[in-house]
Amino acid sequence: MAQQLGGRARSLQEGPGEYRLDNGQHILIGAYTESLGLMRKLGVNLEQSLLRQPLRLRYPDHEGLSLPPGPPLLSFVRGILSYKTWHLSARLQLLARATVWLLQGFRCKPELSVAQLCAGLPSIVRQELMDPLCVAALNTPSSQASAEVFLRVLHDALFSGRGSADLLLPRRDLSELLAEPAQQWLRVRGTQIFLGTRVHTLKQAADAWHLEISGAPQGETQCFDQVVLACTSLQAAKLAEPWAPAWAQAAQALHFEPIVTVYLRAPGSALPAAMVALNEGPDAPAQFAFDLGALGHAPGLFAFVISGASDWVAQGLKETGAATLQQALQAFNWRCSPEVYRVLAEKRATFACTPGLQRPGIQVARGLWAAGDYIAGPYPATLEGAVRAGKNAALACLQV
Numbered sequence: 001m002a003q004q005l006g007g008r009a010r011s012l013q014e015g016p017g018e019y020r021l022d023n024g025q026h027i028l029i030g031a032y033t034e035s036l037g038l039m040r041k042l043g044v045n046l047e048q049s050l051l052r053q054p055l056r057l058r059y060p061d062h063e064g065l066s067l068p069p070g071p072p073l074l075s076f077v078r079g080i081l082s083y084k085t086w087h088l089s090a091r092l093q094l095l096a097r098a099t100v101w102l103l104q105g106f107r108c109k110p111e112l113s114v115a116q117l118c119a120g121l122p123s124i125v126r127q128e129l130m131d132p133l134c135v136a137a138l139n140t141p142s143s144q145a146s147a148e149v150f151l152r153v154l155h156d157a158l159f160s161g162r163g164s165a166d167l168l169l170p171r172r173d174l175s176e177l178l179a180e181p182a183q184q185w186l187r188v189r190g191t192q193i194f195l196g197t198r199v200h201t202l203k204q205a206a207d208a209w210h211l212e213i214s215g216a217p218q219g220e221t222q223c224f225d226q227v228v229l230a231c232t233s234l235q236a237a238k239l240a241e242p243w244a245p246a247w248a249q250a251a252q253a254l255h256f257e258p259i260v261t262v263y264l265r266a267p268g269s270a271l272p273a274a275m276v277a278l279n280e281g282p283d284a285p286a287q288f289a290f291d292l293g294a295l296g297h298a299p300g301l302f303a304f305v306i307s308g309a310s311d312w313v314a315q316g317l318k319e320t321g322a323a324t325l326q327q328a329l330q331a332f333n334w335r336c337s338p339e340v341y342r343v344l345a346e347k348r349a350t351f352a353c354t355p356g357l358q359r360p361g362i363q364v365a366r367g368l369w370a371a372g373d374y375i376a377g378p379y380p381a382t383l384e385g386a387v388r389a390g391k392n393a394a395l396a397c398l399q400v
């Protein structure tokens with residue numbers, strides 16, 4: 001439907017000489033093996049394209065928790081025990097709680113929130129570790145976020161082999177990392193891609209699906225024996241409604257969380273690390289800041305990320321940009337005064353990953369499948385969730 005591939009994971013260039021900005025800063029973890037495998041298959045050199053580092057929560061004024069290299073579970077225990085900023089009792093309480101989660105197989109009641117899961121842990125542990133991890137991974141504040149999904153992400157980060165808890169930060173813009181190599185890969189193999197082409201309606205007749213399309217060079221209706229709806233949940237619900245009302249209702253019922261990215265420009269300046277965790281507060285919107293110069297693609301440009309940003313969107317983007325600038329001025333030393341370069345808001349960035357959420361499955365109807373980050377699966381709205389759902393839908397088509 002859009003004029004370029006990539007969906008929410010795309011880069012935008014507004015004019016010549018302007019920075020090519022990501023729709024929002026993306027991070028991956030080592031456990032996201034399907035998305036990393038897909039990039040590799042598309043010919044992306046992962047070592048050059050992603051900065052891989054053990055989990056490290058660097059704050060502006062102090063080094064936060066970081067995990068030493070090594071087997072993830074062992075480095076988690078070593079990282080926690082050696083993090084002297086927390087009182088010994090706080091470190092031991094976290095390890096004791098993690099042991100309980102381990103003994104329970106990283107499972108919990110579906111109705112539990114992350115805040116409830118972490119209740120009783122020292123507030124420093126919740127503020128410096130659990131809350132930032134939760135909002136970064138689930139884009140949902142811990143009081144509203146699903147503990148079940150959070151535990152699954154933790155489990156996979158700690159138990160999917162060496163490097164699974166590593167953070168991977170893009171060194172290229174997002175389109176270079178996924179959409180453009182995918183486009184190239186498909187074209188070389190003769191796949192036709194129609195940009196700016198919208199599927200309006202789906203009709204089923206004589207065991208085939210007819211798509212009514214606007215903007216396609218081959219005419220307004222096309223017919224297929226299998227169709228994968230790889231669009232947003234709301235678009236998929238609209239298309240599927242006449243043929244699978246229950247499926248459409250589940251897709252329609254999802255709520256969304258916005259993410260705002262404030263890009264600041266300050267030539268010659270640098271942050272103390274490529275990714276810095278920030279203390280969020282009533283006047284301080286951002287939870288993380290990224291130094292795009294340190295990441296090797298835009299020196300002097302900094303991305304401040306506000307996840308779970310509905311309150312800030314309600315206040316207005318100009319106000320959000322101004323508050324983020326103040327937060328940045330207070331948090332860091334700048335070589336020259338930073339200025340707001342762009343404020344990008346994605347109002348439906350991810351579905352709200354709330355407790356007990358019922359997500360629709362890949363099969364919509366006979367010969368009709370769905371793929372996307374919102375499809376039922378172990379992960380929150382992530383590239384990994386979207387890639388897994390895409391792969392499952394493709395496999396399902398082939399098996400029919």
Ligand SMILES: Cc1cc2nc3c(=O)[nH]c(=O)nc-3n(C[C@H](O)[C@H](O)[C@H](O)COP(=O)(O)OP(=O)(O)OC[C@H]3O[C@@H](n4cnc5c(N)ncnc54)[C@H](O)[C@@H]3O)c2cc1C
Nearest residue numbers: 001002007008024026027199231235349372373382383386
């Ligand atoms: C600001 C931001 C930050 C994020 N950060 C992270 C992160 O750090 N890590 C991470 O893993 N994930 C992150 N995500 C989430 C990640 O981007 C998404 O999970 C992923 O891109 C979803 O892919 P998708 O294929 O499900 O949907 P989309 O990317 O939304 O793609 C849907 C596509 O369908 C097309 N389309 C829609 N309707 C129609 C129609 N009727 N006809 C034809 N085409 C149609 C659209 O044009 C679009 O190209 C972030 C998202 C945002 C917005």
